Amino acid sequence: MNTIKFKILGFCICLLMFSNNSQAQKKSVASSSSYSFEATIKGIEEGMTVKLIPGATHSSDPAVAETTVKNGKFSFAGNVTEPRLFYLVFGKNQGFISVMFENSKMNLTSNAELGTDENKRIAFKNTVFTGSKSDAYFKKETAYRDDLDKAYAAYHTKESDEVSKLIGQARKDKETKKLDSLQNLPVWKKFEADEKAFFTNVEKSMTDLIIRHKDSWWGAFFMMSQFSYLTPEQKPLFDQLSETAKNSYYGKLADAEVNPKSLVGTNVAAFNLKDKDGKSVSIKDIAKGKEYILIDFWASWCAPCRKEIPNLKKAYEEFATKGFEIVSISTDDNQKAWNTAMTKENMLWPNLLDNDVVSKSFNVKTIPATFLMDKNGTIIATDLRGEALDAKLKELLKS
Known part of the structure; x- marks a missing residue:
């Protein structure tokens, strides 16, 4: 993800x-x-x-x-x-x-x-x-970030940055042999090892900070402030917090993210988003006459999202005539990159650009993320991809 x-x-x-x-x-x-x-x-x-x-x-x-x-x-x-x-x-x-x-x-x-x-x-x-004693304490306890910044800069050398650019270009041009050759260079092998060690250190530093403060609201606060977002993957960490921490203001916010409520059975609120031409498109208009609509959140830079597109095309080709529709919503910040990706992928269904409100209404934290809704606007399944999507559509559209 x-x-x-x-x-x-x-x-x-x-x-x-x-x-x-x-x-x-x-x-x-x-x-x-x-x-x-x-x-x-x-x-x-x-x-x-x-x-x-x-x-x-x-x-x-x-x-x-x-x-x-x-x-x-x-x-x-x-x-x-x-x-x-x-x-x-x-x-x-x-x-x-x-x-x-x-x-x-x-x-x-x-x-x-x-x-x-x-x-x-x-x-x-x-x-x-x-x-503010709290401000002083907060700055003292998060001073470790300065060391992390220095460590990050240390392994990002001019040579590794140049190889990174070459690897990116080779991947874009689909030059498999050149890509393999570049990725086997000693400088790149060292960079990968250093990067793995760096992120291991980041995770350990953050986790240690939170656990040291697990008995007070500080633990929940550090959990919210040190992570850009939380998912159920962080639930084991959250579970180590005391009841005091969990019931604090930040504890309740963290709880909502690590223990998200399922959207299955809820109705999709009406929304309008713009297409590539800047025209406002309503989900209600797209859903008219359709039995089931798959809302697919993706982005041009998201490799797993792009990898899933052939599966979506297969499902669309097989079930579109039976009342199935797809609405892809891009979370791209760069509209040019979005337009380029759409052209390259040749997606035949409606494509819209997120406004940072719609994705939040679906509680989208990672992509790809999909939500299957029926003609009444009720979400009946989430995160269907590949064979799972095909099986569900066959079940629903037997006739």
Whole structure:
């Protein structure tokens, strides 16, 4: 199973309760059950918006509060039931600072440098955040990531990068002999061994961090913050957490991912997505007159997805005249790559581009992912591929 998209391990968090009324924020006084946060940033644009974006939720959550910069300053106030990490997002996603809130009086200072690029990215330097013991502890416990960054850079040599490019081109051109020759080079063998060792070390470092904190909410928090996403594969790790950790805010989020509810028996919500020409297409229109519809999530870069396409073509050829339809939904970020892959694969059924909302509604974490629904919009099976898909369709479309 491939990930939907490659991501670095993220650090984000959400506030449980938050006041976005600026006057109320100014009047709020930090106590044991509330916090105050004040920031002073030199060089920041006057009137720039600052949003608080939830994170460590593995979802694209909207801002929970928003304010504007005045004379280089801004503030927030509220309360949290547990320490929470979140992003301060500046302007139109031009820059961010991650901070961990707890119920205390907190202060942040930094220097901002506005970039000259098209997006006017902001670089923050000399950032100092005080008043949050949780933030300091979080940074101390995740300092191991700096060593991992250095280890990653160390085995990615100029020579190995050049061989990697040649291997990619040979694979694309289907030059089997050249591919075998390149993959047997000593430099590539060493790179593969180093990479395997690196990712083994990454997994061990993350797991050790979580297990050390398994008796408190920190264990669940580290599980959510150190993994870009969770699947049932991480259930054995989650099961080692204490009941306190599992019942914490982050514990409940992790639980929902490692113990996902089956979508079988649920109805597919109506949705519209765009095709390659930018035309909005409704799943309801596609499903009209069809007995069964296979919703297939894939991407141009996903090798297992591309490998499955011949099986889909076979099923489509055999059952399309009997009321079977396929809707392929690409999770590609690069529309050009998507268009190129569609042309090359010559898929004869509807192809749409995901908007990051539809895939989330299906709780898609990895691809390929398929959902078979009937004419009433009810999901009757998931993850059918190859012979399993063929057998199911034969069972359903006997006539």
